Amino acid sequence: MFEHHISNCLRPLTKPSIEGLRQALLKLNATYDELAPYIQSSSEKPYYRKLLFQSKHVELLLMNWSGLDCAPHDHGNSYGWIQVIAGNVSNQLFKVQSNELPELFVEKYYKQGKTFFAPKKSVHRMEGNKGLLTLHLYAPPISGMKVYDLKKCAACVVSDDCGAWWPEDQKQRLKVIQLNEAPE
Numbered sequence: 636m637f638e639h640h641i642s643n644c645l646r647p648l649t650k651p652s653i654e655g656l657r658q659a660l661l662k663l664n665a666t667y668d669e670l671a672p673y674i675q676s677s678s679e680k681p682y683y684r685k686l687l688f689q690s691k692h693v694e695l696l697l698m699n700w701s702g703l704d705c706a707p708h709d710h711g712n713s714y715g716w717i718q719v720i721a722g723n724v725s726n727q728l729f730k731v732q733s734n735e736l737p738e739l740f741v742e743k744y745y746k747q748g749k750t751f752f753a754p755k756k757s758v759h760r761m762e763g764n765k766g767l768l769t770l771h772l773y774a775p776p777i778s779g780m781k782v783y784d785l786k787k788c789a790a791c792v793v794s795d796d797c798g799a800w801w802p803e804d805q806k807q808r809l810k811v812i813q814l815n816e817a818p819e
């Protein structure tokens with residue numbers, strides 16, 4: 636039933652605008668109770684990642700957080716809206732120049748029920764307590780996401796099934812790029 640509702644809301648989207656994408660997420664109006672059946676243990680990763688819907692134009696992902704921070708990352712060539720279903724989240728935004736380590740420049744906080752935008756090519760990191768639940772609607776489906784490891788001073792283009800962390804599995808590491816420290 637809920638899956639039909641998701642499909643009815645998202646299937647008609649074709650190259651949605653930023654506002655069109657936001658409206659679709661609002662129309663979904665997903666509740667905690669509707670999403671709870673899809674939650675699973677995140678097994679030592681920052682979150683358990685459940686793909687709820689994917690078309691050529693959009694994808695809907697549910698993320699159930701374990702209390703660990705994710706790594707700074709972009710979303711390839713996609714933009715998206717993120718809705719806080721349960722808990723509170725900190726969204727840290729980074730400045731990044733090619734082949735340099737990203738630098739944190741602002742941190743914003745969002746409470747349960749709030750929705751915020753992730754622009755194309757922006758780099759961010761999210762953190763929240765265990766039990767944080769977030770719903771993410773991206774256009775187009777994310778491909779070529781870049782994950783940063785600030786300690787390794789490196790970036791990694793990851794496979795489409797990988798979340799925002801440095802992949803342990805070699806197959807999920809599509810390309811590793813050594814970065815320079817940002818100049819003082």
Ligand SMILES: [Fe+2]
Binds near residue numbers: 708710753799
């Ligand atoms: Fe993200």
